[in-house]
Amino acid sequence: MQIEDFLLMRHEILLTLGILIILMADLFRPHGRESSFSGLAIGLMAVITLAGLLPVPQGSLFGGMYVSTPLFTLVKNVLTMGTLIVFLQAHSWMTGPLTLRRRSEFYILLMSTLLGMYFMISSGNFLMLYIGLELASIPVAAAAAYDKFRMDSAESGMKYILSSAVSSAILLYGISLIYGATGSLYFERVAAFYTGTPVQMLAFVLFFSGLAFKISLVPFHLWTADVYQGAPTGVTSYLSVVSKGASTFVLLVLLYTVFSKIALLWQPMLFVVAVVTMVVGNLFALRQQHMRRFIAFSSISQAGYILVGLAAGNQLGMSSVVYYILVYVCSNLGVFGVISAIEHATGKLRMDDYNGLYHTNPRLALLMTLSLFSLAGIPPVAGFFGKFFLFAAAAQQGMYVLVILATLNTIISLYYYLLVVKAMFINSNNTPVPFFRTCCVTRTGLVLCALGLVVLGFAAVVYQQMFDMSFGL
Template identity: 60%
Template sequence: MRLESFLLMRHEILLTVALLIILIAELSTENKKKISNLSVILFLGVTVIGFLPVPEGLLFGEMYRTSHLIVLMKNILNIGTLILFFQSAEWIKQTEYKNKVSEFYMLILSTLIGMNFMISSGHFIMFYIGLELATIPIAALAAYDRLKNISAEAGIKLILSSALSTGIMLYGISMLYGTVGSLYFSDMAGANLNTPLQTLAFIFFFAGMGFKISLVPFHLWTADVYEGAPINVSSYLSVISKGAAVFTLTIILYTVFYSIMPMWKNLLYVVAILTMTVGNLFALRQQNLKRFLAFSSVAQAGFILLGIIDGSGLGMASVVYFVLIYIFTNLGAFGVVSAISVASGKEHIDDYNGLYKTNPKLSLLLMLALFSLAGIPPVAGFFGKFFLFTAAAHSGYFWLVFIAVINATISLYYYLLVVKAMFINKNENPIAYFKSAFTTKVGLLLCVFGIFAIGLLSPVYEFIRMFSNIL
């Protein structure tokens, strides 16, 4: 193996270097606020370099593999994290966090490294290490406000339930090993995984992944953790962490479990309906915006399954495209909620009454993001949803599409409730006008740009589609 071939792992190496630089900076400076700026700039560099072309290939005897599609996925996650960093820069400057600024960035970067390995894995052990690296630091992040009970509780809840789900998944993986005799993805793909034991193994594996993506019935942790964790961590959980898990699940379903496609299609059919419906019905009654967005993101995960269920390049493209849009959209929504929470400490829908009078720009942005989540044209969410539905219809699942669109209509109801609060409801004391910090503005403007541009500009979709046939 030549040394250049390590360049295939460029994303992971860059992230590790950035992580180490932040660590050194943390040790050598007293001014923690500078670390925040340094991290954002470093990560900006990492994101940009990530877009340089890189060859496809395998490393460590197939343990690690990379392709254009995988690089694209990593870049999408990088973009999302970058926006999140912009949005967090102001939040992290609050005095209560002043001694743990670098922890936030380091923990996020290490989860990102884990996710990258997870997506790139060609072997279940590699996948497992990536998964753990992606999960454990998030539990620490969820407990970032550790002096607040609710945040500490979120951390514990996340680590315990994720340990359980990972355990179940490992059990499934061990059964696969027992029946196939190898943990390499390529060997599994070659084998026919049709025996009942393997089916059980698959279901265990799927349950583990379902936990990460918060599919019903593995979603119960979602709302509590989102509510308890600091808002920017919830944002990261709902967008990047979920996106990475969706990518990994799609890749593994399409390659490793290709031989039992009809079986997992049936499973996805049921889980998709459950996830959309339960997510939506619970979102209807939420008053806390973090819980509200948590259930909305459960429902969105159900929609994503409609893309995965297609099982062809079309489905893969629609999933990647939707996740890209979802990142911009949901970060836009969380970004506004976070900005308002930092400025006024308010997180309830009722607090938003009359917001348009005092903060018109933030209200408009939140409305755009919510419309995009609901899939209203001309914003990007419409295109994302339409293509997901197209993918499901491509496999002939017209009734599933029908149920999904009805669910989209239900979701419109609760998204409109927030719009109604901001634009229609009257309020004696609306949240006062405040100026957002420069970094927050950049983070939000990037979202606006994405929400408008990604849908209307077809080259984005075509670019994704071009790579998505080759796995």
């Protein structure tokens, strides 16, 4: 291996080192002294984010097992930043007594998950894809069951591992048929032989279903609400943002490269799945009272919007999806930041508890409003731009019906997002969440989200960059 190769894989190598550092730090920490590892993990993630910004050539290693392009690097950076923000927001929880004596494990689990996502994104072979996918999901299950003094956390972990196991079995069956139909597992060769024979179609459908589990598309979404509700808030936000973003991006890349020849099959399929996902997610979100369940269904419907861009299959679609993932990271982490701050301070998690929040904690309420508006696609926050581009991509392909259905769905979603806004600003409450100050680390995380929400929309250069790196069918 040359030194450039190390540079090409810097995300993965640095993250592996980071995991080892934390492991070692835990092993050699003085006996009887507790340390939170929070600062260490945050610092490591910050270093990786910065290192990711270095300009580096593209290329492939290990005979095509590992591929890196500027777009991949960019998405990895987005995911790293998302993880960084999750760590920042989890800081106050991680320094609390509930996590005593097993703090380093939390970071190791999430970081190895992130490593799995890196490999998943950079894979050039179905084997690497699968290993990355598993590395990205098995530790999450353990992390979901991390809060083991609560019943629903354990249940959440169990639901996640079982559904993830079954989905990866289906995915594997798909991969095995792909291998049988094309004779290879390397993306390039598979793409060359993928012409759409019946067995290839079947293989694709199975493969897609497996990935759809991870992105929680309807009808593979049944685990989502329970898992989101039960897992610790930090893990839930990680699941709904980083994990989902990575899987979506992988699906995007595969659809546009490996399966590009059967676009005529997957475009109508995505059409249907997108519509069903949006509608079901929205309708269920309407009646949720528990904030984490609420966000679970909201994020299902968000995945539906992303599919609208995916279905387009053009350059605009690809860049819009990537852009939307970035925006989604900021918006959803903003929401989760507020939720976890309030949960940590008061233990309250129901929508009624948010009544009158603005009067006691105006800043949190404002950040929540901004994030929700971004999810709903209201200007001037970034979500507006993200949605516009997604829909523009579909419109470019002439899928106006899809766009109309999607925009009508945004109206439904606006309704329930406004319910939260209403709770915070309008409803009165005899026992409101008392005023509290978040610790400065958590606040940094919140400020980062707010900044992202405001800046991303207006700074067209971000989108321009993504557009330049993207490609169509």
